[in-house]
């Protein structure tokens with residue numbers, strides 16, 4: 001990609017502040033190594049909630065003699081139940097990360113020569129505000145798009161709504177869980193939400209399709225998974241890779257990648273054909289069941305056998321196993337489901353299997369989450385956006401209910417339906433999150449302005465015009481977490497320690513920018529404490545209480561039918577839509593159908609990717625504790641394939657995709673734990689940004705190899721498991 | 736006096752390394768070293784596989800070769816809980832104990848002494864579980880007195896199938912794995 005050389009990645013961070021000095025003798029992951037605990041140490045415990053991922057577990061950070069020591073779960077918290085995941089425990093390393101951004105930076109373009117200048121916050125924000133005002137005058141406020149991830153984006157989103165743009169997007173939709181939520185909405189009228197409303201703990205049978213619980217560490221889910229396994233639940237895993245969960249399964253189905261929908265259809269066929277489904281539930285709550293039953297009649301296990309590679313007997317046996325435990329059988333909806341471009345329909349098929357098992361609303365199935373009522377801050381109404389969002393022109397994707405990052409990118413490139421001239425990016429490394437990096441880079445080149453707020457000099461920051469260094473979560477307040485779950489709760493993020501350099505919290509950045517944009521009417525509060533107090537008071541809570549306890553849990557309300565919650569289905573028919581009129585009206589299959597996906601050409605393998613427990617996306621690889629636990633990724637290749645290729649475990653290879661894009665060198669993990677037609681790697685490695693000193697050049701990036709993607713016609717999600725790679729030996733792993 | 740040990744339920748463990756990271760922060764283990772680690776054992780041929788994931792550390796053996804071989808007495812069995820410890824001041828860093836441990840549980844700390852898992856004795860004395868046990872999101876680890884038949888660890892060993900690592904080494908390890 002020649003384009004990369006035009007704006008070279010800059011060594012942001014290098015030179016700006018010395019790397020933390022090591023302790024006198026012991027080399028340290030903590031900037032200032034302070035040895036084991038001693039009697040008489042002054043300990044202070046500060047409750048907050050975690051930001052190592054979006055799960056937002058409530059935590060208690062301990063400082064020792066004023067310095068950050070450790071972080072543990074808050075026992076009051078319904079999410080963490082007092083125990084964090086490894087990333088949350090390693091959150092200490094986010095603070096001590098020596099690769100952190102330290103001060104605002106502005107690019108000074110010098111005819112192709114990149115040059116960054118350290119500036120004050122006043123200069124940086126002044127420059128952004130000036131350029132945004134010009135943009136507003138020339139192109140309208142809608143020419144600004146905001147990309148964000150996580151709750152930390154709330155205040156900036158507020159500023160940009162006040163500014164007048166409707167173009168607010170997050171990769172968590174079109175690159176992650178969007179299709180799932182659409183598939184469930186079409187079926188039950190409600191989505192699975194986050195944190196997922198899955199009662200894993202009480203499931204008697206848990207079915208995982210490519211969902212690698214235990215490798216992805218959504219804390220509550222992993223805790224409940226262990227509880228379910230401990231209680232002897234029957235686990236069924238369909239995955240091309242023998243995942244950690246597969247190691248705990250009663251039935252492991254080594255499914256051919258890309259054929260999950262065929263398996264789901266065959267399961268439905270057995271459940272209906274053998275009369276194993278929940279007749280009572282279907283009779284009371286089903287819409288269009290007869291037509292549905294007719295539609296799935298052809299998809300027998302015998303039909304599915306050559307498609308999926310799974311024996312008909314195994315398909316039947318697992319379907320019967322699910323039926324045996326219903327309604328406490330949970331076919332897990334997954335989370336990262338943008339695989340093949342028919343993901344909303346596959347997710348709908350998962351919803352339909354659950355519907356046949358009657359698990360919606362039931363103990364051991366999907367509960368009705370409860371949330372703590374905390375009113376929003378009473379802001380003045382936002383200005384009416386003059387033009388609709390650009391990401392989904394003419395409702396091309398009729399079931400998209402949130403903004404599409406890829407739609408913004410497309411509009412930025414085409415200038416249609418109207419030009420997008422500025423991107424403001426918060427806490428999401430778009431180059432690792434969106435498929436086809438070249439398209440993203442071309443879109444960035446077409447911009448007048450790109451601003452990135454981040455904690456480390458990520459790849460996306462390297463392409464920005466202005467980089468704003470954010471305080472890490474341990475140094476800042478954020479908005480309240482009131483997400484719905486098993487118990488209603490409110491939790492607070494509050495500072496534990498001060499920012500080491502000139503980093504600032506997002507609320508401060510959002511407010512200061514708004515003031516410079518003449519939007520003071522939307523910032524009646526001066527400090528975030530005032531904002532939080534104003535939100536908490538009408539809920540009968542105080543900031544002082546939240547600061548002391550970290551989380552407040554409300555009284556338990558019924559969350560299952562067993563506990564007395566009524567079944568309601570806010571679909572057009574008011575029932576569970578086995579047959580979807582909505583889909584039929586838009587020309588889509590009213591009942592999911594299987595369409596084969598292209599297969600790897602000879603000599604190529606399907607590229608699959610997933611998670612490791614100690615990393616989140618591409619955000620945590622410079623965290624010294626997490627980097628030490630997993631410093632690089634490996635490419636998983638079936639041991640026979642490795643042998644036949646004349647390679648060996650630990651050899652470095654490059655992966656070359658169908659379009660000739662070549663990865664950085666990556667070591668082979670030769671393993672029995674994967675099929676022969678695919679390879680697998682953990683996402684988030686292969687960083688190229690020089691400022692990410694601890695991780696640059698380690699492992700390979702799946703994102704770089706995902707040049708192709710299949711767009712979901714229902715909702716615009718980008719299916720990414722459609723790339724094929726071959727191995728190039730002799731990569732000569734650089735030290 | 737108690738005889739502390741651990742019972743670890745491998746059916747629950749997902750190998751997430753939370754125990755490893757919690758130990759690093761709790762005990763300020765320097766970069767490049769760790770006192771506990773994860774082992775994954777896979778057997779069979781795809782797709783008929785079985786897998787055991789284990790969190791491992793010093794076994795605080797009843798017959799600890801690292802203690803008998805120590806020339807200075809730095810490596811010793813603590814009266815409290817029969818925990819195997821190293822006295823930093825007495826240790827001369829000769830590495831005899833590193834070589835004698837069949838579990839490879841020891842390393843030389845950059846400050847010059849042999850180091851390893853202490854069962855978080857500072858926490859246990861305060862009535863808490865070791866950091867790895869307390870943090871584990873799968874609740875797969877149990878800590879307690881093996882000599883007390885009523886303790887959780889003893890009851891787990893009475894009721895579940897279990898094994899220890901390298902019993903043939905004759906060190907009588909005190910960490911047990913439920914399968």
Ligand code: SF4
Nearest residue numbers: 050053056057085088
């Ligand atoms: S799941 Fe882990 S990383 Fe995510 S919020 Fe909870 S502790 Fe933090």
